[in-house]
Amino acid sequence: MNWIHLVRSELRKLTTTRMPWAFLAVLAAIAAINATAVIAGTDMDGSKAFIATGADQQSLVAFAANGLMIAGLFGAIAAAREYGHKTVVPTFLAAPRRSSTVIAQYTAVAVGGGALGLVGAGLTVTALAVSLPATDYGFLISAGGVSQVLAAAMLAGAAGAVLGAGVGMVVRNTGGAVTGAVLALVVAPPLLVQLASSTASWIPNTLANVVSGVADNVAVPAAIAAIVVWALVPAGIGLVAVQRRDVA
Amino acid sequence: MSIDQQAAARPSGQGDESPPSHPPPGYSLAFSHITKRYGDRAVVDDLTFTVQPGRVTGFLGRNGAGKSTTMKVLLGLASADQGRATIGGRSYRDLPDPARTVGVVLEPNAFHPGRSGRNHLRIVADAAGIDHSRVDEILGSVNLADEAADRRVGTYSLGMKQRLSLAAALLGDPQVLVLDEPANGLDPQGIRTLRELLRARAARGHTVLVSSHLLDEVEHLVDDVVVINEGKLIATGTIHDLQRTSTLVRTGSPEKLDDVLTAAGARVDHKDQTTLVVTDMAVDEIGEQAFVAGVPLHELSPQRGSLEDLFLEWTRNRANGEKEESLS
Numbered sequence: 001m002n003w004i005h006l007v008r009s010e011l012r013k014l015t016t017t018r019m020p021w022a023f024l025a026v027l028a029a030i031a032a033i034n035a036t037a038v039i040a041g042t043d044m045d046g047s048k049a050f051i052a053t054g055a056d057q058q059s060l061v062a063f064a065a066n067g068l069m070i071a072g073l074f075g076a077i078a079a080a081r082e083y084g085h086k087t088v089v090p091t092f093l094a095a096p097r098r099s100s101t102v103i104a105q106y107t108a109v110a111v112g113g114g115a116l117g118l119v120g121a122g123l124t125v126t127a128l129a130v131s132l133p134a135t136d137y138g139f140l141i142s143a144g145g146v147s148q149v150l151a152a153a154m155l156a157g158a159a160g161a162v163l164g165a166g167v168g169m170v171v172r173n174t175g176g177a178v179t180g181a182v183l184a185l186v187v188a189p190p191l192l193v194q195l196a197s198s199t200a201s202w203i204p205n206t207l208a209n210v211v212s213g214v215a216d217n218v219a220v221p222a223a224i225a226a227i228v229v230w231a232l233v234p235a236g237i238g239l240v241a242v243q244r245r246d247v248a
Numbered sequence: 249m250s251i252d253q254q255a256a257a258r259p260s261g262q263g264d265e266s267p268p269s270h271p272p273p274g275y276s277l278a279f280s281h282i283t284k285r286y287g288d289r290a291v292v293d294d295l296t297f298t299v300q301p302g303r304v305t306g307f308l309g310r311n312g313a314g315k316s317t318t319m320k321v322l323l324g325l326a327s328a329d330q331g332r333a334t335i336g337g338r339s340y341r342d343l344p345d346p347a348r349t350v351g352v353v354l355e356p357n358a359f360h361p362g363r364s365g366r367n368h369l370r371i372v373a374d375a376a377g378i379d380h381s382r383v384d385e386i387l388g389s390v391n392l393a394d395e396a397a398d399r400r401v402g403t404y405s406l407g408m409k410q411r412l413s414l415a416a417a418l419l420g421d422p423q424v425l426v427l428d429e430p431a432n433g434l435d436p437q438g439i440r441t442l443r444e445l446l447r448a449r450a451a452r453g454h455t456v457l458v459s460s461h462l463l464d465e466v467e468h469l470v471d472d473v474v475v476i477n478e479g480k481l482i483a484t485g486t487i488h489d490l491q492r493t494s495t496l497v498r499t500g501s502p503e504k505l506d507d508v509l510t511a512a513g514a515r516v517d518h519k520d521q522t523t524l525v526v527t528d529m530a531v532d533e534i535g536e537q538a539f540v541a542g543v544p545l546h547e548l549s550p551q552r553g554s555l556e557d558l559f560l561e562w563t564r565n566r567a568n569g570e571k572e573e574s575l576s
């Protein structure tokens with residue numbers, strides 16, 4: 001048994017059902033909504049100030065926060081369905097040392113989530129570029145800006161997927177895991193900010209925007225590290241839970 | 249080559265009911281004082297038995313008797329509260345190449361319904377480092393090649409799912425097979441194929457443990473049986489010996505013979521006015537006791553009861569608080 005074999009097996013699990021297509025459809029829908037907004041939308045004053053500058057356009061296509069959420073759901077479903085369908089049983093039989101298997105699963109969902117984030121950001125940027133000719137504005141985001149948006153979305157997607165997978169391994173039920181991921185990424189952060197306003201700069205959405213270059217609450221390296229921590233905490237809990245529990 | 253053909257190409261070993269004098273080298277499965285509790289309830293209770301290589305061992309008990317849990321403990325999927333289960337002296341997690349050592353059918357529906365049978369096996373093969381050419385080979389051997397292999401498992405019948413499970417178990421050509429209710433959903437041809445496969449594997453010195461709650465189904469398949477009830481061992485031994493645990497005695501003096509045999513330690517039931525069913529005493533000794541007592545016998549014949557009858561008797565004995573029956 002080889003760890004690379006396990007990662008290959010986990011990647012094959014992710015790519016041999018219709019789940020990735022469903023997520024790609026969501027990404028395409030988000031890009032289409034963005035394109036529609038660019039073509040038909042206006043600010044409150046009737047202008048198109050929201051696409052007037054490079055920074056405005058980069059804010060519009062900063063997909064990392066969306067990528068974090070979408071990949072979080074992806075990871076939660078991918079991990080929880082393993083237990084729901086009991087497909088984790090043949091995996092644990094092939095690789096009974098569960099820590100290796102779980103890390104392979106995290107690696108695979110990180111690759112999948114990163115790919116979703118990258119594709120989502122790519123589609124969104126493409127949608128902007130395609131729809132701008134219908135307005136009075138050109139494509140104003142620099143090459144560096146585009147690269148940062150893409151890289152941030154990829155990182156956020158990978159982190160979100162690992163976070164979701166950690167939740168999925170703890171909950172082991174697809175519906176519960178999706179709910180858990182939403183709680184962790186959408187519900188809990190604002191509550192945290194209400195409890196301690198100083199945490200506002202450290203919640204996932206803010207951190208994703210920092211990494212995308214459209215916010216500057218904290219330094220980019222610190223934001224990257226914080227996003228990784230957000231992912232690793234539930235992932236660590238999931239790892240411990242899987243090692244301690246029987247496979248029903 | 250199909251499983252049928254593979255089995256036919258090898259010595260079947262069928263009918264060889266006595267244990268080999270020198271067990272072939274292989275992996276024995278050892279369960280030592282296994283106890284598994286869920287809450288206050290002991291699902292498996294101080295269970296000790298051994299499964300020998302070169303034999304097909306039936307692991308029998310009612311639904312909920314603890315068979316699957318015991319298998320999960322062996323396979324490292326569940327942890328025992330007490331005791332240890334080993335394969336060739338090692339715990340499952342310590343086997344150097346578990347997928348090539350032990351083939352397992354455990355969960356009847358451990359598939360993603362949206363994934364094809366071929367991809368399911370490729371995933372298992374990837375995890376175990378087995379070449380994909382083996383996937384195609386094994387799919388053919390369980391009659392799931394071509395169109396069926398590329399269909400989503402959600403469209404499979406129960407029998408097809410069982411064959412896919414068996415294919416996954418055989419993927420690594422393992423020395424040990426641990427199969428939980430493998431015949432569920434199989435048609436008569438599938439059951440026959442399974443039987444021939446398992447016999448052929450045992451004949452090659454492999455270790456085969458097959459659980460079932462359908463006693464008649466495994467009666468003609470197994471060499472040895474381990475019977476559990478409510479998590480406890482109630483009988484173990486060769487099926488040949490277990491099925492000869494009673495003797496039918498016909499005599500003109502049943503009451504007198506009953507007294508003589510009971511005094512000598514046998515258990516005697518009256519089948520009708522002239523016939524006794526004697527257990528816990530060898531046929532020879534029954535004859536000698538009758539001769540010494542001067543009781544003429546009209547018939548003295550060992551009985552080969554069905555597993556189902558025997559199982560009901562064992563569980564009744566357990567319920568009555570009678571002594572454990574072990575012929576091992």
